[in-house]
Amino acid sequence: MSKLLKAAQAGTVESSDILIRLIPGDAGTGIKVELVSPTMQQYGAHIRNLITKTLVSHGIDDIQVNATDRGALDCTIKARVITALQRAGE
Amino acid sequence: MEKLRRSMMFIPGNNPGMLQNAGIYGADTIILDCEDAVAITEKDSARNLVFQAISEMNYGTEVAVRINHISTPFGWDDLKRILPAKPDLIRLPMAQGPDEIRQIDEFISAAEQKNKFPAGSIKMMAAVETPKGLRLAYEIASASPRMVALAIGAEDFIANLKTTRSKLGRELLAARGQLVLAAREAGIQCIDTVFSDINDEEGFKNEIELIKEMGFDGKSVVNPRQVSVVHDIFAPTAKEIDHAQRVLAAYQEALEKKSGVISLNGKMIDLPIVARAERTLAYAKATAGKGGK
């Protein structure tokens, strides 16, 4: 089980990108994803799941994620989440 | 017929929009760039984006990655992160000598083994950008069987020469000539430097004609618009193809007649000319299959 040391972010709000902000969560608070996306209806659920899955696979249990999406594809979302985790000292 | 590398297009590794469209412009090779195109504070972003892009996108072209030099804090991390995605080619900038090629070669071998990739499947190329690098170009080119191409990076090189880039390009004559010699002696390809003035179409075309004449196999490009211009100029002309066909016909005739002399229009044809004709036709065939682009 990994623990985040500090808040961190990765990505931008440029077209086709996603800005991921991570804030460490207290133990037991779980994974909370706040998502803003121009494709909320079409892909909102999918993007949320992807962010959550990526965090879980890195052993994260408690975290707050603020995601501002500008039409990013899955590979970009994964990369930004992983970069943010690395910057948070995971 | 060896892999065509007429155009090698640089894509900034920290730009998701450009990464996803990298494969549509018909470049023979795309180079996902973790080095010059990426700010120091975003080197980590770039290597993660490049890793995911290679893993998930179906580019349909050869995929190369320009890593940071291994003497920087970033180079080894780039390799560690990206090799498991199985890029086709690793491009080392600022190559200074054969040792660094050998070091990277070993690292790649270990990664191939660990990830169960066929041994030797990940290739290498190196760009020389300093006088020392150019002097050791042959050593660099022959330092590893993975090496498939040598390139020259003009901006840094010219700064090192203490001169400036000019329209005629004479400041690069010696360097380009030497690069071609080194690459040919080592039996690998040579790729020319980037032409960054996107709007100077005339200057661009002149430069491509020049390097084609000098024997270069291809050119690095930074903009999709440049790709078809390179391909058009590198394509054999109808006249060249016609001539090549007639040379080969004459060669066939000589073989059938068991004659020791090959002649075309009263002129003697040496074997190197036959080899060149074969190369022209193979090239024409390979490029025709690419939609005439």
Add this chain to the structure above:
Amino acid sequence: MKNSIGREIPDFIPGLGKVTGFGGAFARKPVGRTAGAALSTCLPRTDKLLASIETAIDAVGLKDGMTISFHHHFRNGDRILNRVVEAIAKKGIRDITLSPSSLNTVNDALIPYIEQGVITAIETSGARGKMGRFLTEGHLKKPLHIRSHGGRAQAIESGAIHIDVAFLGAPACDRYGNINGIQGQSACGSLGYAIQDAAYADQVVAITDNLMPHPLFPISIPQTQVDYIVVVDSIGDPAGIASGALRYTKDPKELLIAKYAADVLDYSGHLQQDFSMQLGSGGASMAVGRFIKAKMLERGITGSFGVGGMTGVFAEMMEEGLFKMMFDVQSFDIPAIDSIKKNSNHLEMSASYYANPHNGGAIVNNLDAVILSATEVDVDFNVNVITDSNGVIMGASGGHSDTAAGAKLTIVVAPLLRGRLPMVKDAVQTVVTPGETVDAIVTERGIAINPKRLDVIDNLKHSGLPIMSIYDLKDIAYGLCGRPEPIEVTDEIVGVVEYRDGTIIDVIRRPIF
């Protein structure tokens, strides 16, 4: 009922009544005669000039429930439509049906009048921005009635739309009502969308900022059709009426799509001596024009005519001798306006001549090729140009379905993805142009040819172009973005899309926002 392309259309639509579903692009044959304007008379030397718009509204006897019309030739520089509706509202008149040839973002100012019930129905080509969103939310009393340019002309000429009063912006108007669009500070070029209105409306009010001595020439709308004239300070903002020369895009992805489209035209065999074509006005369409021009010069061929909303790019090709003439229904930029003014082979044409399916044959019927855009396309080659992937009204039907029906080769260009949204889908949100009239879908990652066009498929076999089935193209799109969840919509019909022949090809249901 399910219409012939499988769209679910209610038999009875509130605000419209009983409707006929689309039955095929050429299925419906008209019966009856053309409708006509009310007869009138005008004594010799009558002064048609009125003091103000308010006076004109009184003079025409505008009442609750009437239909008024406008043209949209001043685009976002228009200073007439909003002004007239404002004056109507002030007089307490309500329940008006607005029938402009199209709406622009400058008309967002009409929103309060819709909320107040001054305007209860709109019949037009489309709506964008705030107005589009507002109409999608269902605030208009009756569903928005969308028609193509040809469909609007058809409806006016058959009487399906009865215009009580047409308020026509006139860049040049003489004292007895002769009008043209090419003179004056608010010149807009062709008045193609106004010509039907002037001929079929019961009464016509010309509004001008350039009153000229009688008689003026050339004459686009004759004095015999004009009842009243009002002079105002400015009928349009020149900067909004026409931009400087519209240029083609420099975006590499759009250029690639444009190049593919030109190649499809070339290899299909439709790029021959004396061919005819329509280009759109978007940056990508004009880039196609540039590539086609290069091919024409390379092959030494010239074209017969160009059609459509005209831009300087096309005018330039005509002046260089690459086309013999142009038919212009709308002049988009200053070079196009200059051209129609000085070139006798650059002709103004009415929307009816352009695209009406129920006459002796509109010019779209003679088109060899048309390049069109799309908001979405689907595996049946149906095209959406009116709503986005969220079901919000943001575009216009325009001449899309008209040219697609008439042209020998219809090419639709679009990026495969817009952001993360796939543009090639199982089913589009709203159908404007039916797949049977669409021959090729061109994206940056692949080109799909309608399976009906065996000739085109055959000709493109050795082109080296990335030809694939529409299903493969869709799979590439879904492979990149994922399969999109469908938009949730209610049963409430907020828009009706009428095909050019008067049948209903699709409806727009209010999305759950």
